[in-house]
Amino acid sequence: MNTQASRNDCFYAGQPVTYLVGPLERVLPPALLKVRLQTIAAAGPQNRLGLRPSRRSRHWDFDPECDGVVLTSGPAPDMADPARAMLDLLAGGPAVPPATAHIHIADRWLFLNFDHGLGGGRLFSEVIAAAGSEGHGFSEPAPVATTRNPGLRAVAHTVRKEPMRMLRALDEPLRRSAAVVPTGQFDEPESLAYARSQPGLLEEVRANRDSCLPRAPLAAIVLSAFLDGLRSHGITPEDEVGLLVDLGRYLPPGAGTLANFVGIAPIQIAPPYDPALVADAISEYTHGRRALVRYGMAYAARLRTRPAELPRWQTDSRRARIVVTDHANSAAAGKISWATTPDGHHFVRKAPVRYSNQISLAVNRVASELHLTASYYASTFDPEAIAAVLDRIVAADSPLVRMGQIATTSSRAGR
Template identity: 25%
Template sequence: MNVVSPTHYTVHETDVALAGNWTVVALGPIDHGGVAGIRRALRTAMSIGPAARLGLLPDRTSRRWRYDPERLLRAVRQDSPITEDEYDSAMADVLSTHDQAEPISIVVRGDHVVFYMDHGIGDGQMIINISHTLADVTARHGIVPQWATAARTDRPLAVATLRCFGSDPRRLLRLLRSRLRPPARELDLRTKGAATVDGSTNRLVASPSITSSVCVVADAATIECTHELTRWRDAHRPGQSISILFFAALDAALRSQGVVVDDVAKVLFDVRRYLPAHLSTLANLSAGIDVALPDTTDTAMLSRRWKGIIDSGHPVANLVLVSLHSKLGRLRSSSTPETPPPASDTVRLALSDIGRHPRLNDIGFIGESTSAYRAMVAPASHGHVTLTTARLRNSIRVTASFHAEFVDADTIRRALRLACSTPIELLAPGSADSPESDRTPTIDSTV
């Protein structure tokens, strides 16, 4: 009996809102099996149908999207081999030559792979899922990846909302009180015209077609430096996360290089934390929150802000608002596009932290010390520097994406090097208390 594959699939409103934005990833060296091997792995993942989301064609005008798995398979191509040192140019090439009709495109470059993903397909979790699948030998041999079959809920945002505010109605009251004076432009989210809501952080971004000036700079702390920061944290800032400490170091490093950083930063929060443990979703379920941070060196204050935002349910409310904006935008699709706000005189930071994600660290890299992973996320706006951080193989990695005509690339490069080499000195000048703290670790630009 022939099984007829569905031709359409109904996605979530958050997917519609965030379609058209992108991430470009470079990783390697990995055993990917070449173009044929990657196609076999993708075909295996898509064997369960459009619920795996691979093969969907994002459409900002409807929640009912076409499903065309063969188009994805055709979008896997071969190009000349590259090394990690050529990641920046390879990612720029993918971005400048990308066919908008391909929501996912994958280029094999020797032992390395560069791929583009439209954020309508999913958020950062889907980026990691695809990255893992590219090096998944079992998927090439017909075993469906676990991420594709994990327990899912049909209405993840509704479940998260009811679980968050239904379990404690006082949260809603506290949230309303905290939102009486929101940071400037926080609610200025648009889903049409010259700006859209970004796929990973719900932030205002330039039109996806305006990519010519997008620049990426990457760096990493060595394993020794990362361990040193962890030991210093345990001794001097117990209970605080490495992610928050490193973000504070990045902020301080940028300011030390003369970058006029705004006191409001946009921070990504994963709304999946509000779902029951047995439920998950492949849909977009990440919310970008504008956070007032007058003194990022006060990491205890940063920790309280993070915890307060999570405890109040603010990320859930933000994503509900994004969905509402998206739906209203589709209903008034014939109206005149809105004009984006003018660029700020200061540089705004946007933070997307992957943390120590188990699936990211489970990618089948060739060689323990040579693994490289770099993600270029669409800048939050022409006035933003978007920082993507992660812990890969016990090393902190960071990528900054921004518009080159607004921010100087060499300045950003120096700031990232400073944060990755001497984070403790940036957090508490003069507090380094070991001989290792006085030396600059070997430069490692792997991200």
């Protein structure tokens, strides 16, 4: 059978997204996990796992047997170099696509390589949680996944509940974002840098944040430190940073989707990358509803075009085009059962990189640990510099715990 996907789904199709996480409390063996995934898929296409994404058609095949999902198993990976461990597992597995997903079970570690057309961070977190828990479907409480046309539902709900915020955001189409000017295609494997903090860092960061920038999201503080770190290593970021925003927050109670429902917030920020100013810019797009308007603008543009293939684009720019994702606050992430270990955990996430001058930064949290993964191209950026920036952010003397010194007096007064 087949089902109709949205044009938005088609634009995500064909882009692999990769995770390596562990150690978990337990992981189901391949045969039992396959049965569990089939149980989830049997509930219908809204659960996403049986879909076969396509960029060429909105009519997607739906296979509740999940034949497109490949499960393998092997020994625990060598986590002395987590980024290398992920790339080795990626190279040794089936290509995605044509497979819709590759899930590799390695002792209490889980490697997932998904076609992004299936969904985003919420879906992948639900799969990780289901792979490590008892039950016969999604881990309880099961996610709400039945909402059709989430964009329309979110807009209608926002207009009804907060009409003035929505009205003030309607000038968003007048704001100009920096256009990417590609000079041609290129073929280079993505490079990966990963760093994690020791347990307890985030408790200290939150305590400092609450004393000087109580309304600032963690993403703003991390982004400020990341941009400043790049600049100190000779890498100049563009003046606009793309922050992916989970738009599920705008849906009414009882509504939800496991499909990709995210918006891009173009955050305008310049040196010295004050975390208070970054937080204000993020708030304008989240609490100010501009991210929802941006989603509508992008969706309208996609209705006028057909998704093309997904080449990697070469640009003449050496300035870093930063795209940030942060899915750690989702309810699904909170259902993952991590093993109890004094050595901490690993949460490596490789995100798509479309342009030669792009750096995709994934921010994840496991309890009080901070996990950062940067995906980029080594022909443009020095791997040692990228690694040094991440290592500095998660160090015991991280700039994240000195935000009271970093945020300017005037910016704090303005808040």
